[in-house]
Amino acid sequence: MISTRTPVLAAADLDRLTAALDLIGGHDTHSALAAAVPSLDADQRAAVTRHATLDHVALLIFPETLAGLADELSARGIEVGTMTPSVVVRERLSSRYSVPVADLQVGILRAPVTDRNGWPCELEIFVLVTPPSLAHIAEDERRHQRENHVGLAVRRPDPVLLRGLRTMIAGVMRPDGGGYNGYENSSVLYFRDAHRADPAFRRLELVATGRFPQLQALHQRESCAGTELLRLLTGAWATQAIATAAELRLLDHLASLGDLPSLAAATGTEPRSLARLLRYLTSLGVVHTAGDHHSLTDLGELLRSDLTGSMRPLALMYGGPFYRSFAELTESVRSGEESYAKAFGAHHFAHMATDPALAELFHGSMAASNAMFTGVTKVVDFSRARTVVDVAGGNGELLSRVLHANRDLHGVLLDLPNALAAAEPRLADLAERVSLVPGDFTRSVPADGDVYLLSRVLHDWDDDQCRTILATCARDMPAHAELLVIERLLPEAGDTDSLAIPWDIHMLCNTGGRERSESHYRSLLAEAGFELVETHALPLDAHVMRARLL
Incomplete structure (x- = not known):
């Protein structure tokens, strides 16, 4: 006899159930984690899978009634157990749609399935009984699939382990709520990546037996995008x-x-x-x-x-002159020109040249970032050089470090007179091995060096001026000499965790210059007749690029 019973589930929900079953059958813990969190490298994924396993794939369905639901699922080969109340999803739906919790009937059904290697998993089905008055929720949730997720169960959870896993995943996926289900004595932490191309893997859940109130409170706080935005503001x-x-x-x-x-x-x-x-x-x-x-x-x-190396001058610069120039950032973005001149009436180098106290503070603030120089003498071999020329070397901090690490070297510091005046006491103990040369490095550089240093210089200028500076170096340097360029490098693609990114806006506001990627510098160097030979990372997200004449 052909059944005349009206289907409990809409066709859209049946299709989504099939897709969820296919997802479990096509993956194991390693592949599911790689698909859900591709930003984790292989070692990080291995660390997660040592402590967590693929547990379930979940989705939310919308029957108008529970009557006949289990039979309809069974006809599809989905054998579910007893329904348990959902706490977390119920509260999320209540908050999302401003519907009282009491008006939402949400339960959890679980069906045993296996992953692609035959290991036991579950299909986790959240069920929202959906009368016509709640049809708008069903329509919106089917479209956005906000409750779909891949779940990893944490084996032998404790607060330290769970916090570590949460921190690792939260570094690449946004916390997306969670909670504690007292009916099952389980804590859940959701994470979301809205930009994932495959919607099946946009959300990840860590589920752990037990209650972890402090960690849950932290996760809930970080799940509120408004809280994060207020921190930024x-x-x-x-x-x-x-x-x-x-x-x-x-x-x-x-x-x-x-x-x-x-x-x-x-x-x-x-x-x-x-x-x-x-x-x-x-x-x-x-x-x-x-x-x-x-x-x-x-x-x-x-x-x-x-x-020594105090960052106090940097704090005073950022809270003083640079703070005022950043107030004009909108104008810089509109015009492409530095905002420092708008705030103070002159380009910041010209302005500081007329104010000795401000110039001294600026040189002190530059010295506050000199920790980046600590790695230069470790990654660059100066043993075959006799003379090192520091081009626009400011107070001589980098040159001092190079000369102290290489006792047979002679140093030349080329800069404007006011900068040399600040450098002289800094280099007093090296006076016999240092020549202070006043000059404009955009027009000429000394012609007798073996290694030339351009540290935090090119980022002060636009591309045309950089071409002029590099062409001047290429023209005046001996054929055997090398050029060391020290700058922060913008990530080539994808990565946003770099100090070069905010510093790029800083350069826009305060010098009209910019930070650049390694490939950008490679191109500028090539145009001037240099070949970029190698690049080494330094502290404070800086890099030293070694170039030689072609």
Whole structure:
């Protein structure tokens, strides 16, 4: 007899069930993880799969009634067990569509299946009973498939292991909610990548037996895109808080004082206002607070003015002149021209040349990033060179490091007179091996060097000016000489975790220059007659590119 029973499920849901079964049958833990999180490298995926296995593939379906649902699924070869209440998905749907939780009947059905290697898995079916009044939810969820996901079960979970797995995945996928299901004593953490080409792998779930309230709270907080955006929007406040601490020399006083009254007296501040600043600096990781006592963290130590390599001048520059120029970023984006000149009436090099105190602060801020130079003498062999020419070398920090590491070298520092005046005391202990040469490096460079240094110079200029600088070097350098270019490099593609990206906007605002990728520099060098031989990474996301004349 042919059944005349009206189907419980829409054809669209039946097709999605079939697709979910095919997905499980076509994958195992390794391949599912590679498809869901391709940004993890092979070692990271191996680390995850040591602690988690493919557990299920899930989707949300929308029958108008539960009557006959199990039979209809069975007819499709999907044998489900007893339905259990859904807590997490029910709350997500309630929040997403502003429907009271009490008006949503959501359950979970599970059907045993196997992956492509025959290992047991489950098809996890979330069921939203969908009367006509909720049809709009079904239509929207089928279109966007927000609750579809691939689930990994964490074996032997503990807070440390689960936090580590969460951190690794959250580095490449956005946290997307989760929760605790008391009916099953399980915690779930969802992650989402809205840009994945295959919608079947846009969401990943970590499921772990037990309850982990602190980790869940962190995950929920980071799942709110608005929270993350507010953190970004308050970045300027963090800059000003650190700059204020630097201006007050608060970090210097924290090296010996810890109580609020003493700190307020030493800094000349109102105690209650200072307490609020200290609380913010604590949240930023610059200050450590325990009860009523305050002390420096490792980050805070970097801002002490009495330490070699202090980053205090950098904080004052970023919270002062550069902060003002960034207020004109919109105009820079519209015009393509630097905003520093709009804020101060002159290009920043010209402006600083007329203000000795500001020029000194700028040179100090440049020195604050000199940690990038620590790797140069380790990756570059200077043993066959006799003379090193530092072109536009500022206060001579890089040249000093090279000469101290190579006792037989002679150094030449080429720069404008005001820069040489700042460099002279820095190079005093090397005076017998250093020549200070005033000059305009865009017009000529000394012709007797074996190695030429261009450190953080090219990024100050547009491509045309870079061509002029490199062509000048190529014309005046001896045929055997090498050129070392030290810059931050923009990622070639995909990767966004590089200091070069925000620094590129900084250069747009403050010099009219730009950061570039390695391939961009390779092209500029080739146009000037250089071959880029090799590139080495340095601290602070810098790189040294070694080039030679063709």
